[in-house]
Amino acid sequence: LQSVKLNMMSGIVCILHDGDLPASLPWTIQDENLGVTDLGGAYVGPTQDRILGLAEELGVATYHVDDSNNSLAHLHGKIRRFTGTIPPTYNPVALLDLYRVMRAVDRLAREVPLRAPWTHPRAHDLDRMTAREFLRSLAWTRTTVSLMEILVRNVFAAEPHELSALGVMWYIHSGGGVERVANISNGAQERKFVLGAQTVSERLADRVGRDILKLKHVVASIVQTDEDVQVTTVQGDRYKAHFAISAIPTALINKMHFEPALPPLRSQLVQRMPMGSIIKTITFYSTSFWKQHGFNGSCMSDSGPISYCIDDTKPDGKHAAIMGFIQADKARAMCLFSPEQRRKAVIEHYANMFGIPEFLKPVGYLEKNWMEEEFSGGCYVSCFPPGVLTSYGKVLSEPFGRVFFAGTETAWEWAGYMDGAIRAGERAARQVLHALGHIPEAAVWENEP
């Protein structure tokens, strides 16, 4: 078990964070009236063994997100109830088409090699197409196109026209298929941490030892020689090490000045993997009244300000709340609104979707615009515009001298999720161990046992 935390404990890796500890993806806040709230990464689910194992090891408990009762889908101006995982359509052709396209996407996604997606026989063809172009060429009906586009928007916080079809297939494979990434029960949104996701980071930080973590130390430059790496912060502190691991998003690597300069392909890659666009909102109510109306609080929408919402009430029934994502084009447009205007748009959306005026009377509203976070640049993850994966993918997890690159987008299982962040960190740590001669190269590319 050669994980990052072991590396840190043995003093091999010096961790320099670009901001506060909370500026990493999980961002949990504590409020006397509203309880524990995750404004960043929050959900975990089956097969996310690294994050679940780490949480268990650190004694951080999870609970099941309630998805019993009816979900809603808002499509082409119509609102419909449904249960289970497949969104509602009463037209048998549309339903057949939806199943067909979901199957086709899953089949194709499974064929895309996780470690080398650019080697798929259709890699170049698929990478030259946007996800929008691909889905439109595949689907017979407008309903299927819309539902698949909502899925893409929710999974990437990006518009389907911004993404390469190959990149989307690879990502879906990395997350275990369409239903696994989309679902609550048996899917990526199945569970949350009782004390909030940041508790995992906090307890890990305690275990590693707070004294070796340098928070709020913004890295200004990384100078390397044949012997070592010298890291200088904006504040002027200097650190020397044999190796360094960078775990900031690929898009932000440019924030650090490298000497020697980054190799040409990496320099261009960091210009080509933008972070998604999202404002996460939590709206609190005095009770979870929607349950009495037979709703589970989940509603997907192709046109509302909130593209996807979900019950966020605590497992003990306290702090009744709805979590809602403002995503992609909507996020960029609503970025320019005031928080009060956004709050109003959100509660009006809920009242209209669920047909319950009580939604207009929240007892609290929290939001986090991830686009304004300097050290994440957006959320949840970097995405691949057309052409990037085939032209630059190979350098994504390639070391640059004594500097190794982690970050969830460099994982090949659950890339983009907290689980992928841990897997990528472990892989980078194994790269360091290999460079030190402690493990053979083959061991670098195997997951932790």
Added chain:
Amino acid sequence: LQSVKLNMMSGIVCILHDGDLPASLPWTIQDENLGVTDLGGAYVGPTQDRILGLAEELGVATYHVDDSNNSLAHLHGKIRRFTGTIPPTYNPVALLDLYRVMRAVDRLAREVPLRAPWTHPRAHDLDRMTAREFLRSLAWTRTTVSLMEILVRNVFAAEPHELSALGVMWYIHSGGGVERVANISNGAQERKFVLGAQTVSERLADRVGRDILKLKHVVASIVQTDEDVQVTTVQGDRYKAHFAISAIPTALINKMHFEPALPPLRSQLVQRMPMGSIIKTITFYSTSFWKQHGFNGSCMSDSGPISYCIDDTKPDGKHAAIMGFIQADKARAMCLFSPEQRRKAVIEHYANMFGIPEFLKPVGYLEKNWMEEEFSGGCYVSCFPPGVLTSYGKVLSEPFGRVFFAGTETAWEWAGYMDGAIRAGERAARQVLHALGHIPEAAVWENEP
């Protein structure tokens, strides 16, 4: 006449360059045997009034690139001679189609508003499409698709699938139409500077005064208050000013740490405008023997290592040479070759295309891989992937407090060219003059008289 240089002379603007003076787009080298060679921006043409006017003012003469004789086109494995501007096709349907598509592109491009391309009635539709998708939907024949794709690759140093159709239309409008951007005579490649393009920068630097230019000063951070802007370099020098103008490519703005942090939309925009991919090569011969074979040295290719080449012999006939671009996917692939391997691929390409074995015996070879230039990040210009222009375009030339943004991609005439760089600098200078209360707002948005 409120130009950047006047601003600089009156001490309003403090210029801090991220690297050497030569690291700006023009990069001229002097070699005893090979003469003056432009390894960066080189060409100028009609309607590029700002650069031509500045050059004239500074006494820098131009000469006409020789495009008499035959050009070559290498398409689908066939090599054909042609004269004039329209590439050869002997199939009347293909020829008709090519004219039709060029006309349609020109007509549509002219309709895209230069200062606000996102306001075009079809803006969202066109921005969701890649240039590849758009050209394939428009053209009847494979010949037209290939020729238009070669054009796109040559104009952007990017693959058609990487670019938004709206972005391409806007750029073509900004350069005055398809033929204007593509052509030598009466086009953007009509002229070069006798002493090399960098002479313009050098003479301007002399006129401004070398003492106020801080070259090799890498900007680390920009801290602004209501009163002023403080710029700190990596070396630790500090400069204070009332206003600052940043003219580095949008993709590299992230290299500077901002306090307060960049607004959310600009922070995401700088992740979404990657620089093109190009290796510029110059191959020298003892004589321009291709002229005796009836060639002008120009050859476009859909599959060779050199997508476009052109005679680079000096106007007095000395230093016979061919300039050749390795672009987009080819540039990324050939990035990993050694210079010797690239030289070999280039001369073999010329020998095959022109059918003249003498091309295998060059007397010199120079190249510049712009992807490895830390302070340009690529060349010639940033491009717009699908969705970026409509979602983020508005913030491109929007000031951030006391910081204004220039750079050729923020111009609305000849964006991407040296001419656009000057226009954008002048506009940013007028924004500063307006902020100082010297000129009305309307005057900011007018070109220099």
